[in-house]
Amino acid sequence: MSTLKGSGPQTFDGPTPDDALHEAAALQGRDTEPRHGKGKAAPMLAADGTPLKKSLRRALRAQKMRALLLIAPLLIFILVAFIAPIVDMLFRSVENEIVADTMPRTVVALRDYDADSGEVPGDAVFEAAYYDVFIAAERKLHTRLGTRLNYEQTGVSSLFRKSGRGLDDIGEVYQDQFKDLDGDWDKARPWAELMGDPEWIADQEAWDKDKDGSMPRFRLAEGISDLLPRTAEHYRIFARFAQVEEGDSPLKEEPWTAVHTALYQDLAEVDVSSYTGPGAERLKAADALVASPGFKTVNFKEAFAEIDRGWTEPAIWQTIRLYSPKYTSGYFLNAVDMEKTVDGIGMRDENERIYGLLFKRTMFMSLVITGSCILLGYPIAYLLSNLPVRTANLLMILVLLPFWTSLLVRTSAWKIMLQQQGVINDTLVWLGLVADDARLVMINNQLGTIIAMTHILLPFMILPMYSVMSTIPPYYVRAAKSLGATNWTTFWRVYFPQSVPGIGAGSILVFILAIGYYITPAIVGGTTGTFISNRIAYHISSSLNWGLAAALGTILLAAVLILYWAYDRIVGIDNVKLGG
Structure with missing residues (x-):
């Protein structure tokens, strides 16, 4: 039994936690002072006579090498197909040799x-x-x-x-x-x-x-x-x-x-x-x-x-x-409607300022598309998460069906449907909602781009929201109702806050995809519904002004990173979930 000794600081005449620390230090090969009459503890050896610490270190190093070899193909692919092009883009935006x-x-x-x-x-x-x-x-x-x-x-x-x-x-x-x-x-x-x-x-x-x-x-x-x-x-x-x-x-x-x-x-x-x-x-x-x-x-x-x-x-x-x-800043200046002159840096003429307008239009329309996807996708995700599994799986096939159809085919279909002599206008005229001589103009403008891209990106909003909603325990809602809450209060105070991470994940995914689209705006957007990505594609494939295309791409990348940072500060990226 341990006893207290001395009139100074109290000590135990028996095993203490410090003894365990000293023993651990001895196993690591460090010299320790003799404790309570005990001599220096010898280092522990492995079966082959190697010090245990060295053997463990070697085994850990081999394990890390095996892990590195397993991820090496993916790492090389990312470096070659993702990192290297971005670095090359950044270099081309200032290179002028x-x-x-x-x-x-x-x-x-x-x-x-x-x-x-x-x-x-x-x-x-x-x-x-x-x-x-x-x-x-x-x-x-x-x-x-x-x-x-x-x-x-x-x-x-x-x-x-x-x-x-x-x-x-x-x-x-x-x-x-x-x-x-x-x-x-x-x-x-x-x-x-x-x-x-x-x-x-x-x-x-x-x-x-x-x-x-x-x-x-x-x-x-x-x-x-x-x-x-x-x-x-x-x-x-x-x-x-x-x-x-x-x-x-x-x-x-x-x-x-x-x-x-x-x-x-x-x-x-x-x-x-x-x-x-x-x-x-x-x-x-x-x-x-x-x-x-x-x-x-x-x-x-x-x-x-x-x-x-x-x-x-x-x-x-x-x-x-x-x-x-x-090396020059000329490409970046052109990308923000400015130019270098003998008198210094100045704005271009009013009729030559197009990139600022395109950046604003891209951000605005991407936000509108993201908002429309939330409004349309939330009820669908809610319905799927609250239906029986068998029924939900059948309906999920309809959500995933657009992924089995070519993007070009889907966009071309919208071009046919939205034109003034298209299916939608013909139906509205047949129903008497629109006069035949006053058909709606829904193609080659911003409305056409928003409609077509909302349809294309809607599954990317539904899937994250559904994966989060399907994990919300149903007894939370029942408990709220049993305590007297109305259906609206139950939804708004109990269910909706738990679904916000899914909305955040879907919004980030849809918004980032939207600002980079150029096929759909090029087909249905006309002159007022195109994005900055269409101009980047033009400079890469037609004008061959790769420096300006790289500068525009760099600015777009910086804008995405800034918005991502702002989202993290306001909402918190840790609150974004894809389910679980």
């Missing part, structure tokens, strides 16, 4: 351009634009760049298409004069010997496509970049393009006309009299030709103006400069 990657020289030259001056930039910018657009046209990228800038300024796409075809004329002016001087200036081999490293030329000659695979990478001759910097740069770009993109050997492929333009510019600025390498005499003769009074030259700015007068407008250069950074 095409301008900087396609016109790198122009972007650099425009850094000193005063966009507020109202003047076109200087000759250096037009020179940079010539080389950039020329190379982009050879790579078939100029139309993509024009399409991107056309989102910000109408007409830019056609401007770049015309320029891609017309810039050859500038280089041909110099090419023809050099060719008239010496025909070798229009041949592949002399150019390769002038610009290429001798070892590369030997490797290229010995290269066999069937045996050696890819061509030897082009290398410039030593010192040629110092002597002819522009020519070396653009010949190297041409040579690598011919090798990689076209699979042609620079020894057999004539260089671009832009290379001849670069040669003229180099010869006009440098002294080649000391050059003694391959083609020295031909190069010196070309230098003398360039210095002669009769040599014909082209002004880049005037040449661009001849191709299209749009290049002489400051607006095109302002647009290129505004959207030259690799």
